[in-house]
Amino acid sequence: MKIIDLRSDTVTKPSAAMKRAMFSAPLGDDVFGDDPTVNRLQAETARLLGKQAGLFVPSGTMGNQIALKTMTNPGDEVILDHESHIFRYEVAGAAVMSGLQFHTITGxxxxxxxxxxxxxxxxxxxxxxxxxxxxxxxTHNRAGGVVYSLAEIKKISALCKKHKIKMHLDGARLWNASVASGVSLKEYSKYFDSVMVCFSKGLGCPAGSVLAGSSDFIEKARRHRKMMGGGMRQAGILAGAGLYALKHNLKRMAEDHKRAQTLARTISQIPKIQIDLDSVQTNIVVFDIKQTGMRSEQAMEILAGKGLWLVSFGPTRLRAVTHLDVDDKDIETAGAIMREIFGGRNK
Ligand SMILES: Cc1ncc(COP(=O)(O)O)c(C=O)c1O
Structure with a gap:
C-alpha cells in the first residue's frame, strides 16, 4: 500500500540531486570554523535575512534555545504565544538550560x-x-501555518524598543510566510534581534537550521551551541543540502501552498468536519473532527489503515502538511480517503 505521509514537512527525503550536492560539498572542521560549505550557508542565510552573521545548528529547537540563552539572564521573563513551539514543544528547555520563566499570551x-x-x-x-x-x-504552526501580519510585528517592535526588550523570531517556516505573502525575508527579519530558520522543513533538507543576528550575538551564540553539544565537525555535508535547497526548493513552496488549499477545500466539503479556510495560508491544514464522534487517535489509526498519515493537534484536531514529496495525485487520494472515512456527501 502506498503511504501518503502528511504528518509534517519534515518527513521529506533528500532528492538524488540534493544528495549529489551534499556529497560534493567541500568540507572542513566547523568547530574550528573552517568548513567552507557551512560558512557559505551561514553567510548566504544571513544575507537573505539582512543580518550580519549566521550560525549553523543541528535543529530548530537548538537554534531557538541558543537564542533564548544568549539574550537573557536566569530569572528573566519571556513573552510568547501559548501555542508557540518554544512554549509547547521544547521540553521546557528554556527553564532547564536558561532558568527562564514564560509569560504566555492567548492570541x-x-x-x-x-x-x-x-x-x-x-x-x-x-x-x-x-x-x-x-x-x-x-508562520505559526499550531494556528495552521498562518502568516504574521507585518503591521502587528511593527507595533510589537516599537513597543519592545521603547522598553529595551529584545525580539526573537522562530522562523522555522519563515520561507513559507515570505513565499505566501510576497514580503521579503529581510523585511520580516528586520524587526528582530535574532531569527531562526529551518532547512529541514519545506526546503526538504535532512537536518539543519541557521540562527542569524548581529556579529556580536553570533559570537556569543557559538559558545552556547558548543555548550549544548551542537558543534558539528564536517557539517558541510548537511549545509550543502541547505545551499542546494535555497537555489531549487524555495520558490516552489507556492506549489505546496496550492495543494494545501486544494486539500482544505475538499475537507471543507465534508459535513462533519470543521475547518477555518482563512487559516490555510501556507502548507498546513488543521481541522476538527469532533462532530464525527471520533477522537484524533482513533481517526489517525483508521486513516493510516487506508494509507494516509496525519498527526494529532488535540483530542479532536488533526494536522495535514503538504511538502516536496507529495504531488497533486496524492492530495486527491488523501481527500478521497478523508471523504470515505469521515462521511463524504457535499455540504
Ligand atoms: C514553529 C517551529 N519551530 C521550531 C521547530 C523545531 O524544529 P526542529 O524539529 O528542527 O527542532 C519546529 C518543528 O516542527 C516548528 O514547527
Whole structure:
C-alpha cells in the first residue's frame, strides 16, 4: 500500500540531486570554523535575512534555545504565544538550560496583539521578574501555518524598543510566510534581534537550521551551541543540502501552498468536519473532527489503515502538511480517503 505521509514537512527525503550536492560539498572542521560549505550557508542565510552573521545548528529547537540563552539572564521573563513551539514543544528547555520563566499570551490564531504584549511587560518593581525578550513564530504552526501580519510585528517592535526588550523570531517556516505573502525575508527579519530558520522543513533538507543576528550575538551564540553539544565537525555535508535547497526548493513552496488549499477545500466539503479556510495560508491544514464522534487517535489509526498519515493537534484536531514529496495525485487520494472515512456527501 502506498503511504501518503502528511504528518509534517519534515518527513521529506533528500532528492538524488540534493544528495549529489551534499556529497560534493567541500568540507572542513566547523568547530574550528573552517568548513567552507557551512560558512557559505551561514553567510548566504544571513544575507537573505539582512543580518550580519549566521550560525549553523543541528535543529530548530537548538537554534531557538541558543537564542533564548544568549539574550537573557536566569530569572528573566519571556513573552510568547501559548501555542508557540518554544512554549509547547521544547521540553521546557528554556527553564532547564536558561532558568527562564514564560509569560504566555492567548492570541487569536497564534498572533499576539501588541496591546496584549504591552500589558504583559513587567513594571520596574523589585518583586517581579524582568521582561527581557519577546518571541514570535512566523508562520505559526499550531494556528495552521498562518502568516504574521507585518503591521502587528511593527507595533510589537516599537513597543519592545521603547522598553529595551529584545525580539526573537522562530522562523522555522519563515520561507513559507515570505513565499505566501510576497514580503521579503529581510523585511520580516528586520524587526528582530535574532531569527531562526529551518532547512529541514519545506526546503526538504535532512537536518539543519541557521540562527542569524548581529556579529556580536553570533559570537556569543557559538559558545552556547558548543555548550549544548551542537558543534558539528564536517557539517558541510548537511549545509550543502541547505545551499542546494535555497537555489531549487524555495520558490516552489507556492506549489505546496496550492495543494494545501486544494486539500482544505475538499475537507471543507465534508459535513462533519470543521475547518477555518482563512487559516490555510501556507502548507498546513488543521481541522476538527469532533462532530464525527471520533477522537484524533482513533481517526489517525483508521486513516493510516487506508494509507494516509496525519498527526494529532488535540483530542479532536488533526494536522495535514503538504511538502516536496507529495504531488497533486496524492492530495486527491488523501481527500478521497478523508471523504470515505469521515462521511463524504457535499455540504
Ligand atoms: C514553529 C517551529 N519551530 C521550531 C521547530 C523545531 O524544529 P526542529 O524539529 O528542527 O527542532 C519546529 C518543528 O516542527 C516548528 O514547527
Amino acid at each position: 487569536p490564531g497564534g498572533i499576539m496583539p501588541a496591546e496584549q504584549v504591552k500589558n504583559a511587560i513587567r513594571p520596574d518593581d523589585i518583586h517581579q521578574p524582568q521582561t527581557t525578550l519577546v518571541c514570535l513564530e512566523n
